[in-house]
Structure formats: C-alpha cells, structure tokens
Amino acid sequence: MSLDWSLIGPALMIIGLLMLSAFFSGSETSLTATSRARILQLERDKNPDAARVNLLISDGEGLLGSLLLGNNLVNIAASMLTGQLFARMLGGEHSVWIATAVMTALVLVFAEVMPKTYALSNPERFALFVSRPVLVIVRVFAPIVGAVQAIVRGVLRLLGARVEGPVLSAHDELRGTIALHHEDGGVVKNDRDMLGGVLDLRELTVDDIMVHRKSIHMIDVERPAAEIAQEALHSPHTRLPLYQGEPDNIIGVLHARDLARAMHDNDGDPSTIDIRAIVREPWFVPETTEVLDQLNAFREKREHFALVVDEYGALMGLVTLEDILEEIVGAIEDEHDIAVEGIKPEAESTWLVDGVVPIRDLNRALDWHLPDEEAVTVAGLVIHEARTIPERGQVFHFHGVRFEVVERRRNQITQLRVSASPD
Known part of the structure; x- marks a missing residue:
C-alpha cells in the first residue's frame, strides 16, 4: 500500500x-x-x-x-x-x-x-x-x-445581570485565602487567628474590645495618700484612673512608675506624697473609634492607655495597647496578671463559660463562628437572641450552639454551659 x-x-x-x-x-x-x-x-x-x-x-x-x-x-x-x-x-x-x-x-x-x-x-x-x-x-x-x-x-x-466590580473586597479575598490554607493544613490555627485578627482591626471599634467600666479598678483621689499608694502598689495594673466625687468624674491617671519615683524622692514615705501633682492627664476617646485608628493614635502619642466615653461623655470603659495586641496574638499574660479561667472544659464538647467572656475570644478558643455584631459578650448574645433576661436553668439553641444558663446574679448572666448543637 x-x-x-x-x-x-x-x-x-x-x-x-x-x-x-x-x-x-x-x-x-x-x-x-x-x-x-x-x-x-x-x-x-x-x-x-x-x-x-x-x-x-x-x-x-x-x-x-x-x-x-x-x-x-x-x-x-x-x-x-x-x-x-x-x-x-x-x-x-x-x-x-x-x-x-x-x-x-x-x-x-x-x-x-x-x-x-x-x-x-x-x-x-x-x-x-x-x-x-x-x-x-x-x-x-x-x-x-x-x-x-x-x-x-x-x-x-x-438581562439585568450585574457585570461591574468584584463581588469580594480585597480583605474578604484574604480571609478566604487564609481559611482555605488552614483547611488544607498549610496554615496552623494560631497563625490563622493572628492573620484574621489583623484584618479585623478595621471592622472593630474600641467598645468591642474595651474593659467595661464595671471591671475598671478606680481609686478615689480624696482618700489619704498612703491608702492610695498602698492600693496602687498592690494592684496588678500599672495605670489606675483616679476619680473625684463620683466614678464618672475621672481627674487623672496614676502610673505606678510615677508613684514609685515620688516615694523614692520622699524616702519611701507615701503619706507625704502630693497625689494630684503626679497624676497624668486622662485621655478620653469616643466609643466609636475604630481599633486600627486607636492603634495608630497610641503610636503617635506614645501612650498605652485611654478612657472610653459615649456620645454624652459618660465613662464606658478603658482600652489599652495590650487589648489591641491581644486581638491579634491572643491573650497576653505576664507575671502580674490575675489568671481568670473564662472558658473551662466540663465534658466532651461541653464548656463552662463566664458570661463576660467576649464572643470573639470564645470563637477563637473553640473555632466557632458566633455573630458579634449585636453583642460583645457571650451573656449579651444570649440576652439579645432570647429578647429577655433568662432565668437560671433555661436552655437556648442559637447559631448551632446550645446555651444553658448556669448562674445569674440580679440581672446579669454570670455563667453558661455551652456545647455544639444543631439548630
């Protein structure tokens, strides 16, 4: 052929x-x-x-x-x-x-x-x-x-189809990429949380991460100098707000370093210290300040401590540079911190959680996705979803999680038992 x-x-x-x-x-x-x-x-x-x-x-x-x-x-x-x-x-x-x-x-x-x-x-x-x-x-x-x-x-x-612009923002794309690499094993959980914390800074305001006024350790400036010095030196905090008359009337911030220097100059006698002369001017910031803006403000002013107020000037809480850093790297504890066990494992897939634990911390610890748009704390989330202040022993199912009220003091939920559960 x-x-x-x-x-x-x-x-x-x-x-x-x-x-x-x-x-x-x-x-x-x-x-x-x-x-x-x-x-x-x-x-x-x-x-x-x-x-x-x-x-x-x-x-x-x-x-x-x-x-x-x-x-x-x-x-x-x-x-x-x-x-x-x-x-x-x-x-x-x-x-x-x-x-x-x-x-x-x-x-x-x-x-x-x-x-x-x-x-x-x-x-x-x-x-x-x-x-x-x-x-x-x-x-x-x-x-x-x-x-x-x-x-x-x-x-x-x-045909009415949308053809302009991306569906996701650059931040959303980064979040998706980080989550994908975490699921594939290329990024460990701690690294994922840290990277996500950096991206979250612009979406948070200082009232999301502040220490509530109820938990602030404040001192009455009218007390004797020796008592103020003793209480300040025994406090785990280096900066303490001083008020006059009522707690909302903050007149200054006492720094432990300034107090120690004044005691050294007075031969260690705290009773002769003029407390008002060594306090620092308080720095007030609105509760709506973005966390990223507050971080930049801390860097510019070289300060680590600010008091948070609402639109009426009422004290809401305080925020520190450490609070912002903890949003990125997780809890930071030093030798002077008082350890507070806010999340305790009780049984398999069940935890006892203090009501004041922030939702973001619970999500980070248990790798959950509870919403934190309407409430900051776990107790606040339960109250928001229940539309009432629950009684002890009541059980709720929200967002795939079972919440049981374990302790309640007055109108405050102090402890809950949580576990993963389908809606």
Missing part, C-alpha cells in the same frame, strides 16, 4: 493546530490559577516575565477573551481539516461522524485535559513561560475582543 503524500500536509496542519489549542488551554488555566502575590514578588525581584504576567492578569476580561478567541479559532480550523481529511481517506457519509469522534478524543486528551493538568500543577512556571507570546496575542486580538466585550456587556445589562 503506497503512502498518499497529499494527506501528510493536512495531517501535519491538524497536529500543529492541536498544539496551538493546547497552548491556549494551558495558558488560560495557568494565568487564571497563578498566585498574584508570588508573581508580584517575582516582579519586584526584577523578573521581566513576571511583569508581563501581572500586566496580563490585570485585565482578566481581555486576557480571557483573547485566549478563548484563539482557542476557538484553532479548534474550528482543526475540525474542518479533520473532516476533509477523513472524507478523502474513507469517503461516504460516515466519514463526518468518524472525524467528529476522533477529533473530540484528540482535543479532549491532548488539547484540554493534558495541558490544563500540567498548568494547574505548575501555574507560575507555565504562566511565566507563555507570557511573551500571550501578550502579543492579546494585543493583536484586542480590537475584536473589545467589540465582543461590548456586545456581551450590552446583552447582560438587558
């Missing part, structure tokens, strides 16, 4: 078109799957291919349109040539169906699955390799792609 050389040319053209199809398919997958953060770092390291990749993915719609246009052109051309080739080889009406089956198998294996599989496993390497020819293709096809985009957007608008 002699070789028909007239069939070699079309066969080689089909193979070449399949290779081009594989190039378009792999390029599309690699350029959409590549890590923009890694490519940006490579660009900063003066990698010219990385600069081209960033330029390409910055216009995702134009890139996708050009690659799809090229891929469809070569696939259609390859299909037409295959049909003609099989018609010449086999003749008859069945040649078209045979050509379709053969071409489908070739495109699926060699022009779609194989290049996309490799591109998914090596997205950055593939994207850097094809960046130069793809950039040329995008520029050549730009007029056609632009016209196609205009038609597509016009049709989508007529």
Whole structure:
C-alpha cells in the first residue's frame, strides 16, 4: 500500500493546530490559577516575565477573551481539516461522524485535559513561560475582543445581570485565602487567628474590645495618700484612673512608675506624697473609634492607655495597647496578671463559660463562628437572641450552639454551659 503524500500536509496542519489549542488551554488555566502575590514578588525581584504576567492578569476580561478567541479559532480550523481529511481517506457519509469522534478524543486528551493538568500543577512556571507570546496575542486580538466585550456587556445589562466590580473586597479575598490554607493544613490555627485578627482591626471599634467600666479598678483621689499608694502598689495594673466625687468624674491617671519615683524622692514615705501633682492627664476617646485608628493614635502619642466615653461623655470603659495586641496574638499574660479561667472544659464538647467572656475570644478558643455584631459578650448574645433576661436553668439553641444558663446574679448572666448543637 503506497503512502498518499497529499494527506501528510493536512495531517501535519491538524497536529500543529492541536498544539496551538493546547497552548491556549494551558495558558488560560495557568494565568487564571497563578498566585498574584508570588508573581508580584517575582516582579519586584526584577523578573521581566513576571511583569508581563501581572500586566496580563490585570485585565482578566481581555486576557480571557483573547485566549478563548484563539482557542476557538484553532479548534474550528482543526475540525474542518479533520473532516476533509477523513472524507478523502474513507469517503461516504460516515466519514463526518468518524472525524467528529476522533477529533473530540484528540482535543479532549491532548488539547484540554493534558495541558490544563500540567498548568494547574505548575501555574507560575507555565504562566511565566507563555507570557511573551500571550501578550502579543492579546494585543493583536484586542480590537475584536473589545467589540465582543461590548456586545456581551450590552446583552447582560438587558438581562439585568450585574457585570461591574468584584463581588469580594480585597480583605474578604484574604480571609478566604487564609481559611482555605488552614483547611488544607498549610496554615496552623494560631497563625490563622493572628492573620484574621489583623484584618479585623478595621471592622472593630474600641467598645468591642474595651474593659467595661464595671471591671475598671478606680481609686478615689480624696482618700489619704498612703491608702492610695498602698492600693496602687498592690494592684496588678500599672495605670489606675483616679476619680473625684463620683466614678464618672475621672481627674487623672496614676502610673505606678510615677508613684514609685515620688516615694523614692520622699524616702519611701507615701503619706507625704502630693497625689494630684503626679497624676497624668486622662485621655478620653469616643466609643466609636475604630481599633486600627486607636492603634495608630497610641503610636503617635506614645501612650498605652485611654478612657472610653459615649456620645454624652459618660465613662464606658478603658482600652489599652495590650487589648489591641491581644486581638491579634491572643491573650497576653505576664507575671502580674490575675489568671481568670473564662472558658473551662466540663465534658466532651461541653464548656463552662463566664458570661463576660467576649464572643470573639470564645470563637477563637473553640473555632466557632458566633455573630458579634449585636453583642460583645457571650451573656449579651444570649440576652439579645432570647429578647429577655433568662432565668437560671433555661436552655437556648442559637447559631448551632446550645446555651444553658448556669448562674445569674440580679440581672446579669454570670455563667453558661455551652456545647455544639444543631439548630
């Protein structure tokens, strides 16, 4: 059987078109799957291919349109040539169906699955390799792609579809990426919590993290200096608000270092110290201040302590630099802290939780997702959801968690038993 050389040319053209199809398919997958953060770092390291990749993915719609246009052109051309080739080889009406089956198998294996599989496993390497020819293709096809985009957007608008803007903000994308890597085992829980804490700073206000006024250790400035000094030196806190007359009337903040210096100057006799002379001016901030803004304010003023007031000037609580840092790294305890066990494991998947424990701390400790938009503490969440102040022994099911009121003092829930439970 002699070789028909007239069939070699079309066969080689089909193979070449399949290779081009594989190039378009792999390029599309690699350029959409590549890590923009890694490519940006490579660009900063003066990698010219990385600069081209960033330029390409910055216009995702134009890139996708050009690659799809090229891929469809070569696939259609390859299909037409295959049909003609099989018609010449086999003749008859069945040649078209045979050509379709053969071409489908070739495109699926060699022009779609194989290049996309490799591109998914090596997205950055593939994207850097094809960046130069793809950039040329995008520029050549730009007029056609632009016209196609205009038609597509016009049709989508007529159908009432939204086509402008991303669905997720940059912060939401970061959160999703961190959560994904945590689920895949690439980021441990502590690192995930720290990264999430940094992203949360702009969404929190100081009233979300402050120490409530009920828990503030304050001292009456009218008391004898010796009593004030003794109480301050026995306190676990280095800064103590001083009030005159009533607790809302804060006149200054006593720092343990200033007190120690004054006692040294007075030969250790606290009774002769002029307390008013060594107190520092109190710094008041609104309760609506964003935590990130407060962190920047602490840095600018070189202060670590601020008193929080509401819109009427009433004292609500206090916030410290340590409170903000704990939102990022978790609880910070030193040798002077009083350990408070706010969350105690009682049985398997059951915990005793103090009512004043912040919802964010409970979520972080147990890896839950209780909402904290309407309440700050666990007790506040139960009261908000129950729409009443529960009695001891009452049980509620909210957000996939079972809450049982264990202790109540007056109108305050002091302890709850919590466990995971379906709604």
